[in-house]
Amino acid sequence: xxxxxxxxxxxxxxxxxxxxxxxxxKMLILFSLSTGPKRFGQIAKEVTGISDRMLSKELKNLExxxxxxxxxxxxxxxxxxxxxxxxxxxxxxxxxxxxYWGLAHRKKIMxx
Amino acid sequence: xxxxxxxxxxxxxxxxxxxxxxxxxKMLILFSLSTGPKRFGQIAKEVTGISDRMLSKELKNLExxxxxxxxxxxxxxxxxxxxxxxxxxxxxxxxxxxxYWGLAHRKKIMxx
DNA sequence: CAGTATCCGACAAGATACTG
DNA sequence: CAGTATCTTGTCGGATACTG
Numbered sequence: 001x002x003x004x005x006x007x008x009x010x011x012x013x014x015x016x017x018x019x020x021x022x023x024x025x026k027m028l029i030l031f032s033l034s035t036g037p038k039r040f041g042q043i044a045k046e047v048t049g050i051s052d053r054m055l056s057k058e059l060k061n062l063e064x065x066x067x068x069x070x071x072x073x074x075x076x077x078x079x080x081x082x083x084x085x086x087x088x089x090x091x092x093x094x095x096x097x098x099x100y101w102g103l104a105h106r107k108k109i110m111x112x
Numbered sequence: 113x114x115x116x117x118x119x120x121x122x123x124x125x126x127x128x129x130x131x132x133x134x135x136x137x138k139m140l141i142l143f144s145l146s147t148g149p150k151r152f153g154q155i156a157k158e159v160t161g162i163s164d165r166m167l168s169k170e171l172k173n174l175e176x177x178x179x180x181x182x183x184x185x186x187x188x189x190x191x192x193x194x195x196x197x198x199x200x201x202x203x204x205x206x207x208x209x210x211x212y213w214g215l216a217h218r219k220k221i222m223x224x
Numbered sequence: 225c226a227g228t229a230t231c232c233g234a235c236a237a238g239a240t241a242c243t244g
Numbered sequence: 245c246a247g248t249a250t251c252t253t254g255t256c257g258g259a260t261a262c263t264g
Contacts, residue, residue, distance in 0.1 A: 040225075040226050053227090055227090077225060078225085078226090
């Protein structure tokens with residue numbers, strides 16, 4: 001439940017969250033990784049429409065924010081694997097809420 | 113809980129949600145309105161940093177998406193009041209999740 | 225495969241000034 | 245008070261081409 005009254009305080013944390021999740025890709029990438037570790041190409045395939053460039057940029061940002069972990073394996077050819085961290089996983093509440101709300105919203109707006 | 117497997121389907125609803133909530137202001141405006149109906153100036157004061165222009169634009173967008181309702185009262189001077197709709201209110205789950213996650217994130221990143 | 229480099233357009237958003 | 249108009253800047257993100 002939202003606390004009443006001291007708005008500014010609560011807003012700060014929402015601002016923090018929004019800042020870390022800004023743009024149209026981060027949540028989708030995280031969502032893709034929520035079903036298991038994946039490689040660059042695999043993520044690119046699941047997150048429809050994203051370019052290599054954006055995926056690269058976003059993954060770096062997510063790594064800097066400790067939402068994703070990047071690991072290189074010295075196989076041949078070397079493979080790189082991205083895993084969602086525990087901290088990233090803690091976003092599943094948000095993604096879940098967003099998912100259900102998105103469903104309702106589509107009905108509401110696009111006409112039932 | 114997130115369903116496993118059919119990612120594309122679930123992603124669609126997340127995309128819908130993200131689209132409706134894009135930008136750094138909408139959620140904050142909605143959050144401000146979640147504590148009660150407010151007038152333009154009041155929202156502007158609570159959502160620190162927003163310009164009149166952006167607030168005006170965002171309110172229109174939120175109204176188009178049926179998240180906010182705008183009412184004019186023929187007092188003198190005429191007052192305009194913005195109220196969050198039931199549909200907007202259903203976002204409180206999201207805002208709430210975001211709020212708690214933002215708190216945790218700040219600790220994680222800014223150093224405990 | 226897993227990216228990086230460069231270029232560029234579109235739009236988000238700030239600053240400022242003005243209106244009923 | 246509750247905005248609109250105009251101008252400018254900044255950033256997001258797409259397209260293309262290239263590398264180990």
